[in-house]
Amino acid sequence: MNERLILVLDEGTTSTRAMLFAPDGRRLGMAQADLSQYYPQPGWVEHDAAEIWDKTLACARDMVMRAGGADRIAAIGITNQRETVVAWDRRTGQPLAPAIVWQDRRTAGHCAVLRDAGEEEAIQRRTGLVLDPYFSATKMRWLLDHAPAVAEAGSALAFGTIESWLMWKLTGGLHVSDASNASRTQLMALDGTDWDQGLCDLFGVPPHALPQIVDNVGAFAETRAEWFGQPIAIRGLMGDQQAATIGQGCLTPGSAKATLGTGAFVLAPMGSTVPVSRHRLLGTLLCRLPGETNYALEGSVFVAGSLIQWLRDELRLIATAEESETLARSVPDSGGIAMLPALAGLGAPHWRPDATGMIRGLTLGTRRGHIVRAALESLSHQLHDLAGAFGSDGMPWQGLCIDGGMSANDWIAQDLADILGVPVDRPADVETTARGAAMLAAVGAGLFPSLAAAAGGMGAARRRFTPALPDDTRDERLRRWHALLAST
Ligand code: ADP
Numbered sequence: 001m002n003e004r005l006i007l008v009l010d011e012g013t014t015s016t017r018a019m020l021f022a023p024d025g026r027r028l029g030m031a032q033a034d035l036s037q038y039y040p041q042p043g044w045v046e047h048d049a050a051e052i053w054d055k056t057l058a059c060a061r062d063m064v065m066r067a068g069g070a071d072r073i074a075a076i077g078i079t080n081q082r083e084t085v086v087a088w089d090r091r092t093g094q095p096l097a098p099a100i101v102w103q104d105r106r107t108a109g110h111c112a113v114l115r116d117a118g119e120e121e122a123i124q125r126r127t128g129l130v131l132d133p134y135f136s137a138t139k140m141r142w143l144l145d146h147a148p149a150v151a152e153a154g155s156a157l158a159f160g161t162i163e164s165w166l167m168w169k170l171t172g173g174l175h176v177s178d179a180s181n182a183s184r185t186q187l188m189a190l191d192g193t194d195w196d197q198g199l200c201d202l203f204g205v206p207p208h209a210l211p212q213i214v215d216n217v218g219a220f221a222e223t224r225a226e227w228f229g230q231p232i233a234i235r236g237l238m239g240d241q242q243a244a245t246i247g248q249g250c251l252t253p254g255s256a257k258a259t260l261g262t263g264a265f266v267l268a269p270m271g272s273t274v275p276v277s278r279h280r281l282l283g284t285l286l287c288r289l290p291g292e293t294n295y296a297l298e299g300s301v302f303v304a305g306s307l308i309q310w311l312r313d314e315l316r317l318i319a320t321a322e323e324s325e326t327l328a329r330s331v332p333d334s335g336g337i338a339m340l341p342a343l344a345g346l347g348a349p350h351w352r353p354d355a356t357g358m359i360r361g362l363t364l365g366t367r368r369g370h371i372v373r374a375a376l377e378s379l380s381h382q383l384h385d386l387a388g389a390f391g392s393d394g395m396p397w398q399g400l401c402i403d404g405g406m407s408a409n410d411w412i413a414q415d416l417a418d419i420l421g422v423p424v425d426r427p428a429d430v431e432t433t434a435r436g437a438a439m440l441a442a443v444g445a446g447l448f449p450s451l452a453a454a455a456g457g458m459g460a461a462r463r464r465f466t467p468a469l470p471d472d473t474r475d476e477r478l479r480r481w482h483a484l485l486a487s488t
């Protein structure tokens with residue numbers, strides 16, 4: 001094994017991980033550390049940026065050692081939880097406040113003020129994003145207004161999302177953010193290449209505190225020698241959902257990927273067309289390479305795997321998430337049960353934050369298996385509606401690539417194919433986010449001439465599920481689902 005390897009730093013919400021990939025796509029090792037979650041008030045979610053850095057470095061060092069030393073690493077690729085904001089001091093490299101995590105809702109009031117002022121439509125047109133505390137801009141303003149160390153830092157203030165923070169620490173002071181992460185701050189126009197002065201003014205974020213926006217692949221910098229014994233080149237940077245799309249090899253219009261974890265995140269590449277959704281999907285930058293920018297439409301379903309967790313931990317209908325598959329197969333159908341999984345409202349395309357869940361059709365003949373099966377079916381129903389919104393926006397799915405914890409369930413994979421009426425592909429290795437970052441770094445290191453070549457050379461083997469359900473059964477299920485939706 002003499003080929004040089006790719007080191008990926010995959011910075012998630014609940015854990016940080018480092019992985020090694022061979023240029024032929026084999027995943028050779030992984031180190032992982034859990035991250036502390038802080039919930040200081042209802043709706044607030046914080047991380048400790050210093051902890052993120054310390055654990056990232058420890059996991060990366062573990063992998064560099066396993067690879068046989070820094071000279072065995074051709075390049076590093078970084079992928080990360082998006083939208084989360086870190087503020088630090090350029091002089092000391094120390095965080096100035098807790099990092100505000102993407103899930104944090106504390107800026108709902110600021111968003112409401114901007115909405116009341118009639119700004120939402122223009123913001124959405126420029127950034128592709130709805131006005132919501134999810135995105136970074138209002139989080140940055142909150143820190144300026146409420147964290148004294150941030151307010152007083154003046155020209156020493158540096159803001160960044162997580163890849164930006166890690167780049168600063170790894171390189172010893174390079175302040176950059178990649179275009180995919182920058183597109184989620186709400187401070188960059190989708191068709192722009194730099195921070196938008198008008199948006200910075202509107203949200204009250206000083207541009208001098210922001211990083212320089214760079215491509216997703218490039219000769220950005222090298223790590224400081226002290227971290228791994230000698231410098232390693234950093235060649236790829238990308239937000240996690242975009243990286244999963246690349247890692248799935250979903251590069252061309254018509255393809256789509258769904259990451260089925262706690263919630264479900266769907267991205268469909270649009271090519272070089274700047275997306276404008278008329279059905280409340282998000283427009284996002286997928287990938288920027290020298291001279292070429294590609295976009296994607298994005299839609300999120302809030303409740304996917306969390307419904308399975310709820311069946312397990314609250315209703316205690318199943319002992320493990322895997323058991324949901326056995327139970328779904330134990331009955332021929334849902335026995336007339338229909339479930340609306342609106343346990344956290346309904347996301348795209350319905351956008352009903354007020355909706356609550358429902359189970360309809362209970363009788364004395366209802367078995368545990370019927371309820372569990374109806375829960376699994378509800379994922380396909382939600383994705384069916386999402387597919388409709390993508391289609392109405394001119395981006396119908398010709399197939400769906402799935403990953404994430406819930407994609408391990410064969411019954412769900414088949415049911416998705418049946419209800420969506422398109423083939424569903426699942427890679428043998430579901431670490432597609434890290435694989436996407438590895439592909440970017442491999443292109444940056446010159447191992448492949450293009451992303452398409454990297455996807456061909458490093459893509460994981462797949463299993464395909466093809467639609468098999470009779471049309472009348474499918475139509476009846478969807479009729480019952482839409483009747484349930486209409487009654488909320
Ligand atoms: P996240 O990245 O959002 O933390 P993961 O991708 O790790 O999520 O997926 C975990 C989720 O997947 C959990 O909510 C769990 O209930 C669900 N899950 C895991 N395995 C299965 C399975 N075999 N069938 C159904 N759901 C599953």
